[in-house]
Amino acid sequence: xxxxxxxxxxxxxxxxxxxxxxxxxxxxxxxxxxxxxxxxxxxxxxxxxxxxxxxxxxxxxxxxxxxxxxxxxxxxxxxxxxxxxxxxxxxxxxxxxxxxxxxxxxxxxxxxxxxxxxxxxxxxxxxxxxxxxxxxxxxxxxxxxxxxxxxxxxxxxxxxxxxxxxxxxxxxxxxxxxxxxxxxxxxxxxxxxxxxxxxxxxxxxxxxxxxxxxxxxxxxxxxxxxxxxxxxxxxxxxxxxxxxxxxxxxxxxxxxxxxxxxxxxxxxxxxxxxxxxxxxxxxxxxxxxxxxxxxxxxxxxxxxxxxxxxxxxxxxxxxxxxxxxxxxxxxxxxxxxxxxxxxxxxxxxxxxxxx
Amino acid sequence: xxxxxxxxxxxxxxxxxxxxxxxxxxxxxxxxxxxxxxxxxxxxxxxxxxxxxxxxxxxxxxxxxxxxxxxxxxxxxxxxxxxxxxxxxxxxxxxxxxxxxxxxxxxxxxxxxxxxxxxxxxxxxxxxxxxxxxxxxxxxxxxxxxxxxxxxxxxxxxxxxxxxxxxxxxxxxxxxxxxxxxxxxxxxxxxxxxxxxxxxxxxxxxxxxxxxxxxxxxxxxxxxxxxxxxxxxxxxxxxxxxxxxxxxxxxxxxxxxxxxxxxxx
Ligand SMILES: Nc1ncnc2c1ncn2[C@@H]1O[C@H](COP(=O)(O)OP(=O)(O)O)[C@@H](O)[C@H]1O
Ligand SMILES: [Mg+2]
Numbered sequence: 122x123x124x125x126x127x128x129x130x131x132x133x134x135x136x137x138x139x140x141x142x143x144x145x146x147x148x149x150x151x152x153x154x155x156x157x158x159x160x161x162x163x164x165x166x167x168x169x170x171x172x173x174x175x176x177x178x179x180x181x182x183x184x185x186x187x188x189x190x191x192x193x194x195x196x197x198x199x200x201x202x203x204x205x206x207x208x209x210x211x212x213x214x215x216x217x218x219x220x221x222x223x224x225x226x227x228x229x230x231x232x233x234x235x236x237x238x239x240x241x242x243x244x245x246x247x248x249x250x251x252x253x254x255x256x257x258x259x260x261x262x263x264x265x266x267x268x269x270x271x272x273x274x275x276x277x278x279x280x281x282x283x284x285x286x287x288x289x290x291x292x293x294x295x296x297x298x299x300x301x302x303x304x305x306x307x308x309x310x311x312x313x314x315x316x317x318x319x320x321x322x323x324x325x326x327x328x329x330x331x332x333x334x335x336x337x338x339x340x341x342x343x344x345x346x347x348x349x350x351x352x353x354x355x356x357x358x359x360x361x362x363x364x365x366x367x368x369x370x371x372x373x374x375x376x377x378x379x380x381x382x383x384x385x386x387x388x389x390x391x392x393x394x395x396x397x398x399x400x401x402x403x404x405x406x407x408x409x410x411x412x413x414x415x416x417x418x419x420x421x422x423x424x425x426x427x428x429x430x431x432x433x434x435x436x437x438x439x440x441x442x443x444x445x446x447x448x449x450x451x452x453x454x455x456x457x458x459x460x461x462x463x464x465x466x467x468x469x470x471x472x473x474x475x476x
Numbered sequence: 477x478x479x480x481x482x483x484x485x486x487x488x489x490x491x492x493x494x495x496x497x498x499x500x501x502x503x504x505x506x507x508x509x510x511x512x513x514x515x516x517x518x519x520x521x522x523x524x525x526x527x528x529x530x531x532x533x534x535x536x537x538x539x540x541x542x543x544x545x546x547x548x549x550x551x552x553x554x555x556x557x558x559x560x561x562x563x564x565x566x567x568x569x570x571x572x573x574x575x576x577x578x579x580x581x582x583x584x585x586x587x588x589x590x591x592x593x594x595x596x597x598x599x600x601x602x603x604x605x606x607x608x609x610x611x612x613x614x615x616x617x618x619x620x621x622x623x624x625x626x627x628x629x630x631x632x633x634x635x636x637x638x639x640x641x642x643x644x645x646x647x648x649x650x651x652x653x654x655x656x657x658x659x660x661x662x663x664x665x666x667x668x669x670x671x672x673x674x675x676x677x678x679x680x681x682x683x684x685x686x687x688x689x690x691x692x693x694x695x696x697x698x699x700x701x702x703x704x705x706x707x708x709x710x711x712x713x714x715x716x717x718x719x720x721x722x723x724x725x726x727x728x729x730x731x732x733x734x735x736x737x738x739x740x741x
Contacts, residue, residue, distance in 0.1 A: 134602075134603045134606045134607070134610075135599065135603060137606075138599075138602055138603070138606065312592075313592035314592075316591055316592050316593065316598070317588065317591050317592050319602075320586050320591040320598050320601075320602060321581060321584040321585075321586045321591065321598075321601075322586065322587070322588055322591050323591065324574060324577060324578050324581075325578070325581060327567070327570065327574075328567055328570075328578050331567040331568065331569055331570065332565055332566070332567050332568075334529075334565055335561075335565035335566065335567060336578075337529075337548070337549040337550050337553075338527060338549055338553060338558075338559050338561075338565070339553055339558075339578055339579055339581050339582070339641065339645060340550050340553030340554050340581050340582035340645065341550055341578075341581055342548070342550045343550070349588065353588060
């Protein structure tokens with residue numbers, strides 16, 4: 122993250138392969154820890170904490186999609202649907218069996234992983250746009266199924282209420298409780314992704330993305346690893362769906378429609394494909410953008426437009442900005458916000474020696 | 477004696493093009509077998525059949541007596557066959573180190589769960605295999621390139637790194653498709669030296685496709701000659717050089733079989 126690497130020499134392979142190879146980076150992590158564990162949750166108002174919670178949920182989902190799209194190079198427009206699989210699995214378990222949230226969370230993730238792997242089967246034969254269409258079909262089929270099979274959807278308006286998660290005797294009811302609850306999974310999600318990507322399985326994913334023939338020749342079973350990428354990515358999606366359901370207190374398929382799949386693609390494209398930090402940036406950006414737009418329009422829109430026009434503009438402005446940003450990042454800066462960040466950082470990296 | 481790798485009457489056609497016709501080859505354990513022949517003779521296609529990218533239309537391929545004709549490339553790699561490509565197939569965005577670590581893939585076991593947790597098993601495994609990779613880095617004298625993305629390296633060094641990635645598999649059989657193509661004289665000498673060392677010190681069986689006759693005649697135990705998809709000669713370098721069919725096949729291309737000399741290693 123923020124660090125300088127002048128004069129650092131590593132003497133063991135363990136140290137050389139550490140996640141934070143520079144000692145100063147540990148301080149950065151500690152500072153971020155204080156910021157996110159103490160400063161933000163204790164100083165922000167409930168409303169802002171609920172926004173932070175939406176960001177946390179998005180971070181986990183974006184990490185998952187980036188594992189599949191950014192790291193393994195397999196396009197998917199089904200991420201929203203995989204979230205709904207997790208959401209409805211958990212909601213059904215919670216309501217029918219009264220099982221506790223850890224069980225529901227795990228089951229939601231695993232069920233999504235299974236469905237995700239099945240939707241990923243065509244990836245053996247098709248790539249790019251065709252795979253995008255195939256996963257889109259998966260999205261629509263899952264949406265339809267949840268909406269129409271009352272055993273899954275719970276019937277009325279295809280939504281199922283769930284009780285707030287409990288920790289022992291404590292019910293996590295405030296936004297601050299949820300903040301800490303979600304933060305745990307964000308940290309696990311980030312650490313899991315970073316560790317995955319620096320070991321055998323993650324390297325195999327990147328190898329498949331970069332050169333599938335070379336990947337085969339060194340013994341990587343492409344089909345198995347593509348399905349594995351779909352499964353892991355969908356596991357993240359499923360967990361995201363479960364967390365979102367606990368956050369809202371209700372599982373509702375409208376929260377996981379195709380637009381959500383597109384939003385998540387926007388996050389990783391804008392943030393940076395194949396990058397953990399990029400997933401985080403993208404999740405923050407895409408979650409905050411509509412809120413910022415609304416505030417800006419409410420504050421200044423009246424200067425230029427009639428009040429009714431302002432209300433109509435807000436949702437459309439969001440779409441237009443997304444579209445423009447996706448095109449900008451795809452064409453001008455394929456590595457996304459993460460790259461812009463790295464450019465800034467590399468300037469300070471060897472500071473004060475400018476070379 | 478029986479071959480480590482045996483190809484029996486393998487044929488392969490693409491649409492109307494008969495690329496390989498009833499070719500039989502046998503690589504003995506520990507030897508360097510070179511396959512030569514004009515462009516389009518079918519050499520690369522033979523390697524592709526061994527590595528499992530193509531399956532022969534007819535004929536069999538066996539490794540250590542085991543039929544591998546229909547196996548997928550990743551299975552062939554698991555059985556100990558490594559390979560480099562005529563036009564280099566490195567992971568260009570990755571560092572030299574990551575390319576070589578990927579070469580260890582078949583020897584590593586870390587699954588998803590222990591990878592995500594990292595500390596413990598996964599880390600231990602990474603360190604063990606990093607040691608092996610460092611041996612290869614030392615052997616190929618590319619210590620100062622560890623952190624360089626392979627795409628940024630000059631061509632000759634890319635060839636060397638690709639050899640390194642193949643060696644990282646600890647192969648029984650090493651298939652090299654024109655490892656010196658496009659290299660300058662010095663790089664060729666280095667590459668020939670590496671191939672000889674790998675063969676002599678590590679006992680790796682090598683099947684080498686190469687156009688530089690000087691190198692081929694110098695380092696090969698045996699040479700097989702392909703022309704228009706058929707094997708037209710096989711034997712020691714001296715036998716092949718003197719073979720009238722070989723001379724005739726090469727007359728169309730290079731006037732005569734170049735004699736050894738100049739590029740002794
Ligand atoms: N995938 C393929 N599709 C069609 N034709 C091919 C393919 N691979 C090789 N060939 C043809 O097979 C013949 C032998 O090619 P190749 O094995 O690459 O020769 P060499 O390596 O000896 O130069 C050539 O005529 C080539 O055009
Ligand atoms: Mg060739």
